[in-house]
Amino acid sequence: MSFLSIFEIGRTAVLATQTQLNVVGNNLANAATPGYNRQEVILDVVTPVTQGNQKIVVGQGVSVAAIRRQYDALLQNQINLAQQDYGQSSTLNQYLSSIDQIFNEAQNLGLATPLTDFFNAWQELANNPQGLTERSLVLQKTDSLINSAQQMEKGVTDTLTQINTGITSDVTKINDLATQIAKLNDQITQVEAGSGMGTSNSLRDKRDQVLKDLNYLIEAGSWEDSSSGALTVTVGQRNLVSGSSTKTLSAIASQNGAYTLKLDGMDITSQVTKGEIGGLSAASQDIRANLQDFRKLIASLANQVNLQHIQGFDLDALGGTSFFNPIQLTVVKTSASGNLTSSITDYSQLTMDEYAVNFVDDGSGGFNYQITNADTGALKTSGAYVAAGTTVNLEGIRFVLSGTVTAQDSFSVSPLTTAIQNFGKVVTDSRKIAASSSATSVPGNNVNALAVADIINNQISSLDSGTVVDFYQSLVGQIGSQTKTAIDSEVFAKNFLGQLTNKRDSISGVNMDEEAANLIRFQRAFQAAARLISTADELFQTLLNL
Amino acid sequence: MRISSNMFYNHISQGLMDNLNELDTLSTQIATGQKINKPSDDVLGTLKSMEYKLTISQNKQGQQNIIEANNYLNFTSSVLTQVSNTIASLKKTTIQPEGTAQDQTYYSSQAAALRDNLLDLSNSTYLNSYIFAGTLSDQKSYVYDATNHIYLYQGNSQQSSVSIGPGINLNSLNIIGNSPNGTTNTPFGYTLAAAATTTLPSGSVAVCTPDALTHPNSNTINVQITDSLTNVDNFSFSNIIDVANIISQAWIQKDVDGTALTAQQSRDRIEVLGSTLDQFQNQLLVAQGQIGINQVQLNDQKTRLDTTTATQENNLSEIQDADLDKTIISLQQIGTALNALRSASSKILSQSLFDFLR
Numbered sequence: 001m002s003f004l005s006i007f008e009i010g011r012t013a014v015l016a017t018q019t020q021l022n023v024v025g026n027n028l029a030n031a032a033t034p035g036y037n038r039q040e041v042i043l044d045v046v047t048p049v050t051q052g053n054q055k056i057v058v059g060q061g062v063s064v065a066a067i068r069r070q071y072d073a074l075l076q077n078q079i080n081l082a083q084q085d086y087g088q089s090s091t092l093n094q095y096l097s098s099i100d101q102i103f104n105e106a107q108n109l110g111l112a113t114p115l116t117d118f119f120n121a122w123q124e125l126a127n128n129p130q131g132l133t134e135r136s137l138v139l140q141k142t143d144s145l146i147n148s149a150q151q152m153e154k155g156v157t158d159t160l161t162q163i164n165t166g167i168t169s170d171v172t173k174i175n176d177l178a179t180q181i182a183k184l185n186d187q188i189t190q191v192e193a194g195s196g197m198g199t200s201n202s203l204r205d206k207r208d209q210v211l212k213d214l215n216y217l218i219e220a221g222s223w224e225d226s227s228s229g230a231l232t233v234t235v236g237q238r239n240l241v242s243g244s245s246t247k248t249l250s251a252i253a254s255q256n257g258a259y260t261l262k263l264d265g266m267d268i269t270s271q272v273t274k275g276e277i278g279g280l281s282a283a284s285q286d287i288r289a290n291l292q293d294f295r296k297l298i299a300s301l302a303n304q305v306n307l308q309h310i311q312g313f314d315l316d317a318l319g320g321t322s323f324f325n326p327i328q329l330t331v332v333k334t335s336a337s338g339n340l341t342s343s344i345t346d347y348s349q350l351t352m353d354e355y356a357v358n359f360v361d362d363g364s365g366g367f368n369y370q371i372t373n374a375d376t377g378a379l380k381t382s383g384a385y386v387a388a389g390t391t392v393n394l395e396g397i398r399f400v401l402s403g404t405v406t407a408q409d410s411f412s413v414s415p416l417t418t419a420i421q422n423f424g425k426v427v428t429d430s431r432k433i434a435a436s437s438s439a440t441s442v443p444g445n446n447v448n449a450l451a452v453a454d455i456i457n458n459q460i461s462s463l464d465s466g467t468v469v470d471f472y473q474s475l476v477g478q479i480g481s482q483t484k485t486a487i488d489s490e491v492f493a494k495n496f497l498g499q500l501t502n503k504r505d506s507i508s509g510v511n512m513d514e515e516a517a518n519l520i521r522f523q524r525a526f527q528a529a530a531r532l533i534s535t536a537d538e539l540f541q542t543l544l545n546l
Numbered sequence: 547m548r549i550s551s552n553m554f555y556n557h558i559s560q561g562l563m564d565n566l567n568e569l570d571t572l573s574t575q576i577a578t579g580q581k582i583n584k585p586s587d588d589v590l591g592t593l594k595s596m597e598y599k600l601t602i603s604q605n606k607q608g609q610q611n612i613i614e615a616n617n618y619l620n621f622t623s624s625v626l627t628q629v630s631n632t633i634a635s636l637k638k639t640t641i642q643p644e645g646t647a648q649d650q651t652y653y654s655s656q657a658a659a660l661r662d663n664l665l666d667l668s669n670s671t672y673l674n675s676y677i678f679a680g681t682l683s684d685q686k687s688y689v690y691d692a693t694n695h696i697y698l699y700q701g702n703s704q705q706s707s708v709s710i711g712p713g714i715n716l717n718s719l720n721i722i723g724n725s726p727n728g729t730t731n732t733p734f735g736y737t738l739a740a741a742a743t744t745t746l747p748s749g750s751v752a753v754c755t756p757d758a759l760t761h762p763n764s765n766t767i768n769v770q771i772t773d774s775l776t777n778v779d780n781f782s783f784s785n786i787i788d789v790a791n792i793i794s795q796a797w798i799q800k801d802v803d804g805t806a807l808t809a810q811q812s813r814d815r816i817e818v819l820g821s822t823l824d825q826f827q828n829q830l831l832v833a834q835g836q837i838g839i840n841q842v843q844l845n846d847q848k849t850r851l852d853t854t855t856a857t858q859e860n861n862l863s864e865i866q867d868a869d870l871d872k873t874i875i876s877l878q879q880i881g882t883a884l885n886a887l888r889s890a891s892s893k894i895l896s897q898s899l900f901d902f903l904r
Binding site: 031032096097100103105117124126127440441477479480481498507508512517520 | 547548549550551552556557578580582583584586589593595597599603604607610611614615675679682684702707708709712715720866898899900903
């Protein structure tokens, strides 16, 4: 045993305590850093030596075995899953709440007031069918109904635009986070390879945090390669990150306003239901369904008023025209050389359904056309397709199909797409309002005005055989329930995530008091180690002074 | 359980947020006076309140319609009262003794004035509509046809309805002046189902026959008076104004076109027409009765609407209005809890071992 080994023991102790003080300092510095896991120094005794032939084993000091982070992988995984639910529900809540505000009947902000005012104005007209004031009132209330419906639709479509922007921006963020994980994978593999000193704590903390952020956006599965330490991240059962390489996620807009998510060329849309992007998709789907109902309501209302108004006679005993702009059909074509023209032949037959036209191989070189309800997929009619021209009359609509088609071709025909955009009044001159039911009893006859006013009480087949008001109420109820569910889910997901975060903080979080105590402890240890060196020095001096 | 510093911060900030959210909800309720501020607050409540609001709005429109219909009926009724008074005055002119030529001229001018008064009354307007012209309410009910010396009904016999509540209409609101075949009781036309023969005090025989063909728009009555010397006097009338006109001319022993009548013929005409006036009065009573029935129905319906509206408004208030006393107490409770949390938090957060280290 050398006398100098006292110096050596002192040196190892000084170094070890210095490391401990560094770790305490780092813990204190990162106490508020998101995703930081508390670290602690794992000490080990330096392998003792045997002294000469006396067989005495003497300690050689202390060494730093590792700097370990306090980390629970299972809990982190649970947090990631909870993040997905929280991301989904809070996004859904955010967007559905804005629709809830647009249809806020609790504050009289929706359509109910302009709707009842419109029909009440027709009753006022019935009270004095030749009164120009009453006639102007009808036009005024019509404008207010039109404006309200159009503003509400704009609010809804603006929200849908925001959702679409959200989806594209989320896709960019997801790709960015994937690149960050790939880079961190690379760094972790390099740092940890053959270091023998355990893991690269800060890089792993950072990667965990990025993965947590990623899970807020999309449901991402992950597993770690124990040999390289690289994390493989999967989305929709396909690899987003694999080692240091990434695949690109893309969002492709479809004609109906929905988005298709593709990863590495594969459609993974149906597998993405959670995270912010899952919430955006769900919100978009709910809101588009609500918008369709809203358009159906306006289209049916306009059509009913038109059908009644046409039967009447105006102040000049002329036959009534359409009161609102007649319903227009919108055709969307997905075909290279096929054509479809459609026109409304009987407004009273309209069901306000949206149609899909497809072509099926008939097995003998030709095609059969199929017209289905675009929402439910229920077959409406089908028959042999003649390329020179096939005419189908269905529910008041004439479909004329022609041209060469393939089994992939399709058309969609909708009376609803422009129903609100096109919602305007044809009658702008108050004399043209057809209040009378007979040309010979103008102007005192109010039968047609009463009939229009009574539409509010009529059951309309295109509105699920309910009245205009019933249908609107069920729409408001539906939006309210969807929003309420989203709010409840968000509260639950937030609380659950909060509890998990609490658990994680309990294990991995920094406690300042604890660190302060350690600071003193390690300071004292450092002072003792230093004193050891100083004592050894004094002893050494004593020897030298002999 | 190990406690980390972040846990304190998280708990405190979460607690503050929860309390502030509750504070926000309560203050919104106080600001708006409503406990439901958006459909998702209470979906069922929102739907119920929409239902109540719709009923209230429709009822209010119904009440408004009833008020207007009532005003219209009151006006019509007052006009008919004046018509009745005028006919009573006309009746007086028919039962005067013959008197001197001067007297007769006076009676004639009196009857003429009453005729003009009846014409004015028949052309009464309410809100710029001629009330007795059926649905042709932008035209005068009666105009003078100078060629044929008769008063023509220009209206039709259509009656209008008024909506007096959701899905409920009151039909036959207006009183029409004249009906084409006399089947409907009208205040100005004359209803005669079949030919009627009367023997006058002078011994002359008068035969009144309904004639639907001459003036398809109104029921015309042809009168033939045959005196004891078998002299025949033919004339016709369609309405009370015609009657007043014929009486006025008869007093000066003339027909409506100015041709001379004998004293006997004139006297017989006044006699015959004087006896029709009672039926005109009866017809007016029927019309007034119709107005009365309508007004009773309107008032009954109004009472019903008033009661339902009051109930619905009460229900609406129950569902959507915030209980302010309760809300304010809750607000104070939250305020107290929030302050307690702030005070406790500041103590907890200021605790540190570092303060004790030298």
